[in-house]
Amino acid sequence: MKKILVVDDNVVNLKFVDKMLKSNEEYKPVLVPSGSKALQFLSKNVPDLILLDILMPEMDGYQVLEEIRKMPGVADVPVLFLTAEEDEGLQERIKTVGAQGFLLKPFKQDALLKLVGQYLA
Amino acid sequence: MEHDVRQFDGENTGDTGEIIKQLTFLNTQEGLQQCMDDEDFYLDIVSTFVEDNVLEDMQTCYLGNDWSGYRVKVHALKSSSAYIGAEELRAKAKRMEDAAKQEDVEYINMNHHHLVAMYEDLLRNITAVLPKRINLEASSQIKQFTIFVVDDSRLNRQVVVEVLSNTYNIEEAASGQEFFQQLEEGILPDLVLLDVHMPRENGHDIIGKLKADERYVHIPVVFMTHDNDLSTELQGFKEGAVDFITKPLNPALLMARINRILDLYYLQSKLQEEIQIRTQAILDKTQQMTIMFEEIIQALANTIDAKDKYTKGHSDRVSKYSVMIGKQLGYTEMQLLRLKYAALLHDIGKIGIPDGIINKTGPLTDEEFEMVKTHPVIGGDILKTITSVKDIYDGAMYHHEHYDGSGYPEGLYGKGIPEIARIINVADSYDAMTSHRSYRGMLTQEKVRSELEKGLGSQFDPIIGSIMLQIIDDDFGFTLHE
Numbered sequence: 001m002k003k004i005l006v007v008d009d010n011v012v013n014l015k016f017v018d019k020m021l022k023s024n025e026e027y028k029p030v031l032v033p034s035g036s037k038a039l040q041f042l043s044k045n046v047p048d049l050i051l052l053d054i055l056m057p058e059m060d061g062y063q064v065l066e067e068i069r070k071m072p073g074v075a076d077v078p079v080l081f082l083t084a085e086e087d088e089g090l091q092e093r094i095k096t097v098g099a100q101g102f103l104l105k106p107f108k109q110d111a112l113l114k115l116v117g118q119y120l121a
Numbered sequence: 122m123e124h125d126v127r128q129f130d131g132e133n134t135g136d137t138g139e140i141i142k143q144l145t146f147l148n149t150q151e152g153l154q155q156c157m158d159d160e161d162f163y164l165d166i167v168s169t170f171v172e173d174n175v176l177e178d179m180q181t182c183y184l185g186n187d188w189s190g191y192r193v194k195v196h197a198l199k200s201s202s203a204y205i206g207a208e209e210l211r212a213k214a215k216r217m218e219d220a221a222k223q224e225d226v227e228y229i230n231m232n233h234h235h236l237v238a239m240y241e242d243l244l245r246n247i248t249a250v251l252p253k254r255i256n257l258e259a260s261s262q263i264k265q266f267t268i269f270v271v272d273d274s275r276l277n278r279q280v281v282v283e284v285l286s287n288t289y290n291i292e293e294a295a296s297g298q299e300f301f302q303q304l305e306e307g308i309l310p311d312l313v314l315l316d317v318h319m320p321r322e323n324g325h326d327i328i329g330k331l332k333a334d335e336r337y338v339h340i341p342v343v344f345m346t347h348d349n350d351l352s353t354e355l356q357g358f359k360e361g362a363v364d365f366i367t368k369p370l371n372p373a374l375l376m377a378r379i380n381r382i383l384d385l386y387y388l389q390s391k392l393q394e395e396i397q398i399r400t401q402a403i404l405d406k407t408q409q410m411t412i413m414f415e416e417i418i419q420a421l422a423n424t425i426d427a428k429d430k431y432t433k434g435h436s437d438r439v440s441k442y443s444v445m446i447g448k449q450l451g452y453t454e455m456q457l458l459r460l461k462y463a464a465l466l467h468d469i470g471k472i473g474i475p476d477g478i479i480n481k482t483g484p485l486t487d488e489e490f491e492m493v494k495t496h497p498v499i500g501g502d503i504l505k506t507i508t509s510v511k512d513i514y515d516g517a518m519y520h521h522e523h524y525d526g527s528g529y530p531e532g533l534y535g536k537g538i539p540e541i542a543r544i545i546n547v548a549d550s551y552d553a554m555t556s557h558r559s560y561r562g563m564l565t566q567e568k569v570r571s572e573l574e575k576g577l578g579s580q581f582d583p584i585i586g587s588i589m590l591q592i593i594d595d596d597f598g599f600t601l602h603e
Binding site: 011084 | 157159165166169190197205
């Protein structure tokens with residue numbers, strides 16, 4: 001089983017990603033609605049992959065990742081951003097904060113599975 | 122606003138395909154496609170859309186002018202709307218997100234209520250189709266409207282219940298008497314559907330009573346009538362009805378009319394609520410600023426009294442006496458406030474006089490006295506930047522001018538001296554005479570009175586001086602002194 005942490009403040013988004021990932025029996029998604037909940041989970045668990053929303057209240061995706069990279073044990077877990085942000089410089093910023101990649105919302109199931117598959121081989 | 126009119130077609134069958142067909146206000150084809158053509162999952166997402174709605178969060182951010190928070194919320198609304206196939210709402214949310222990103226507050230202010238109305242409308246419509254799936258506790262933020270139908274025909278009431286009870290709370294009464302009885306019992310409807318023709322009390326009588334009662338005057342009333350009689354309608358509008366519906370009732374039209382009226386009324390009451398909240402916020406802020414302003418003035422006044430240990434509290438007392446005189450002159454609240462501030466600060470120029478002179482116990486030499494006499498000019502110089510309240514400058518600069526022109530620094534006379542300075546001059550002299558000084562004790566009240574009387578027309582403005590004499594005469598126990 002591959003444990004995948006999904007972080008998004010929007011429950012509808014969480015349910016979508018959950019549904020898409022579960023089509024692969026090997027994947028076990030863990031859903032959390034905020035950055036602080038994600039860090040709480042990561043303090044005790046090490047997932048195989050983290051899917052992270054960017055635009056969230058309180059702590060945004062960039063800030064969450066910054067914290068993750070400081071945490072022993074999970075600092076090396078690959079992180080993919082799931083974002084509807086089409087801001088200029090998004091690619092650059094994602095590289096500088098140290099994410100492995102990103103997927104623009106709304107995305108199709110096969111696009112998500114393909115990207116996720118690259119990091120869970 | 123556009124309305125999606127849903128024909129009533131009985132209970133939910135439980136069959137997902139049938140239920141989805143009832144979601145006529147959504148682009149279900151698009152939504153299903155998003156949901157990988159899984160009908161059950163689609164309905165789950167639609168329910169989540171209602172249960173985890175961001176209505177209250179949006180409202181909180183909006184009222185708190187928290188635009189970055191607002192942006193996150195409309196962003197979430199935009200993407201959720203896209204998933205369920207709510208195209209109009211998605212487009213509106215997207216425009217709002219862009220506006221919030223640019224902090225285009227004007228655009229947000231103009232469109233926020235429209236967005237909320239659309240959003241709520243959709244939440245209500247979905248809840249009506251999926252009452253069993255949606256966890257109502259979670260979605261309790263959506264207001265459930267109550268509609269009161271008053272009609273002596275049971276059949277008509279039944280039609281209304283059938284058409285509207287999925288979306289709204291329905292109360293029924295067969296007569297005016299029964300209706301008012303239920304109102305007295307505490308039912309407060311959001312809308313009244315009123316039959317015009319009834320035995321005993323008819324619709325006109327009932328609306329008259331409603332509109333005459335402060336508790337119910339704001340409730341919109343819709344008349345139901347058989348006749349297409351123009352005069353009945355005109356009379357109804359005059360009596361305060363908001364709309365008419367002709368019998369026999371057409372379900373689609375009934376639903377559309379009621380939706381529209383409730384939207385407008387709810388929007389209006391929300392706007393009023395918001396105006397109240399915002400007005401209160403401005404008032405609070407203004408009050409805070411006023412308090413701060415007063416505290417700063419008081420602190421400045423304290424600096425003078427701290428320096429001059431023999432005249433402790435002098436500024437406060439001069440201010441108090443000045444305001445007493447101002448009241449007798451018929452000053453307004455605003456004028457009194459300015460007078461109070463000016464009097465509190467009249468001696469601020471003493472800051473520039475050496476401590477040795479200010480606190481000297483023996484008589485001053487001519488040279489020292491000349492120095493003391495510069496304090497109005499120093500004060501004027503300190504306060505000249507306060508141009509919004511010129512009285513403050515005038516008080517400090519001219520409170521040693523005499524009515525006959527023998528004062529300083531400019532030797533102004535009569536009405537050429539600002540009135541505020543003439544008032545402070547009288548109050549200042551009165552306090553000087555009624556305070557303990559290093560070189561003498563406090564004078565008796567008679568002595569003070571005769572000194573003041575002697576100065577009328579020479580040092581003092583005769584009218585203002587006379588007012589002070591009157592204040593002294595009214596002060597039987599001689600309570601006004603240091």
